Amino acid sequence: MIPDVIKPGLEVLFCGINPGLVSEATGHHFARPGNRFWPALHLSGFTPRLFAPAEQLELLPLGLGITNVVARPSAKADELTIDELKAGGAELAEKVERYSPKVLAVLGVTVYRAAFGRKKAQVGPQDDTVGGARVWLLPNPSGLNAHWQLPALAEEFGRLKASL
Secondary structure (H helix, E strand, C coil), rough: CCCEECCCCCCCEECCCCCCCHHHHHCCCCCCCCCCHHHHHCCCCCCCCCHHHHHHHHHHHHHHHEECCCCCCCHHHHCCHHHHHHHHHHHHHHHHHHHCCEEEEEEEHHHHHHCCCCCCCEEEEEEECCCCCEEEECCCCCCCCCCCCCCHHHHHHHHHHHHH
16 A cells, blocks of 8 residues: 555645556556656646656645545556445545645546546536545546546646646
8 A cells, every 4th residue: 555645734635546556566656657647747837847756755845745546556447346436435535624635636537426426527626525625627647548648637737726
């Protein structure tokens, strides 16, 4: 299990689906080389430079953190069961309530729909909250998500940044 990068009162808590196998092996979030999380974070203005996954704790002074809906690692997110996603959603809501970030940014529309029963959710700000935090859906930055290329990912991350 990869520890969360979290502390009370963050501006944004980014929430992945679950750790991939490379992340599990390294102990760092979004560690697979093809993952676009770190480049999108930088290109959107959240970080002053491109951070490597091993520098994940440097997000905390910037008011940013990372967690996952499900802690269990897998090669692909579609290996998770609906029960795991729903249980993870409940645990995530408790975590958000405990740490009180201003925004919960979920990285994956499909996982959000499954975990929280929001069948029509789309990328962008949501009307509902989770654990008292505003929710913003971002595309999954995995290299397996070919529908979203880095410029479009960075633009969506930038929309969130501009809203803060």
